[in-house]
Amino acid sequence: MTEEKVKVLIIGSGPAGYTAAIYASRAGLNPVLVTGGEPGGQLTTTNDVENFPGYPDGINGPQMMMDLQKQAERFGTDVRYGLVTSVDFSGYPHKAIVDEKHEITAEAVIISTGASAKYLGLDSEKEYYNKGVSACAVCDGFFYKGKNVALVGGGDTAAEEATYLANLCPKVYMIVRRDELRASKIMQQRVLNTPNIEVLWNTETEEILGDGDSVTGARVVNNQTGEKREIDVAGFFVAIGHSPNTAIFKDYLEMDETGYLKVVPGTSKTNVEGVFVTGDAADKVYRQAVTAAGTGCMGALDAERFLQSRELETV
Known part of the structure; x- marks a missing residue:
């Protein structure tokens, strides 16, 4: 040595x-x-x-x-x-x-x-990283002004980023895998009182959808009922820590x-x-x-x- x-x-x-x-x-x-x-x-x-x-x-x-x-x-x-x-x-x-x-x-x-940043580990997440997938709403949220977005997470950071995005975007889907938020009470209230945030409870992301160049949506699944749904979004934010x-x-x-x-x-x-x-x-x-x-x-x-x-x- x-x-x-x-x-x-x-x-x-x-x-x-x-x-x-x-x-x-x-x-x-x-x-x-x-x-x-x-x-x-x-x-x-x-x-x-x-x-x-x-x-x-x-x-x-x-x-x-x-x-x-x-x-x-x-x-x-x-x-x-x-x-x-x-x-x-x-x-x-x-x-x-x-x-x-x-x-x-x-x-x-x-x-x-x-x-x-922690990610979900999906192949489609890697494919569209920097093409609509981001781990920082404060950094990249501005690029999606006027567009619908989704955000994964249920903690304080996720709640904060969801409300930040709600000021820029007409619709924010907040994907939460449990039936409650882990965020502090005040942050929970802020999310639930923001009309253009829709919380998808007991929901996980199955795949991020795109056209090869950018994100166009996400396919999510309810982990209790097994029901699948596709949401139309231009940005997909990961806020799981x-x-x-x-x-x-x-x-x-x-x-x-x-x-x-x-x-x-x-x-x-x-x-x-x-x-x-x-x-x-x-x-x-x-x-x-x-x-x-x-x-x-x-x-x-x-x-x-x-x-x-x-x-x-x-x-």
Whole structure:
């Protein structure tokens, strides 16, 4: 196994990782960024990004990530394609293994591994991903303004996204596999009091329908009666949760019951000194590119101050 020592290691790319890299490299910290299994993160699977400041005409998601990478590299970030397969935060400095063959020892680590949306697992869902299938109503709802849509889920996020879509779309079908919503009482009332939301109780999606280019509908089935129904929709939103990509940190970092890493409020600091977390790996509320970028800035500034304080201690 090869070994290397660096000042700052950034694990993961995307808006959080690349923003952390821009700030860290401009501060002279010579960061090494390991992209992860999905270089650029979730935005590389998004065609159009219209809600990130500075792009009045919108921008293609992959292009935006390439721009951020170029900006980070311009200031000296060493971007490497690879996957951090394990870490050891039990001592200092911190250690990370890349692709199970290269050990990096870092004085500060910034985690930007993000989260992955959960999907139903249908072949038709994969076929129409980004052609009408989306896991983010706030990101993509605008594209379906004036069109009927469907949304799967029964929790708070699903309820919030359904009411968001109801402001844009004439009809929102909310597909719920049980006979009740898991959402909080206030969110349930909001859904049930919105006239253009139709809740399909005890219902599951059998197939997403389309013409090859875009979604045209969905075939759903009542899991009690077996009755099938086709609904005409142009958009199909999945709101059944996200999984933070944090499993390799579970032995060292505090996380909630679903795996989101915990931070000291108002900072990017974890329970381990010199380890910081940014973006969706710690954010289960907003999950937007712009908020991820903001925490990327925080992570780099927190890491810089941490390293400065250690240097002062050794003087």
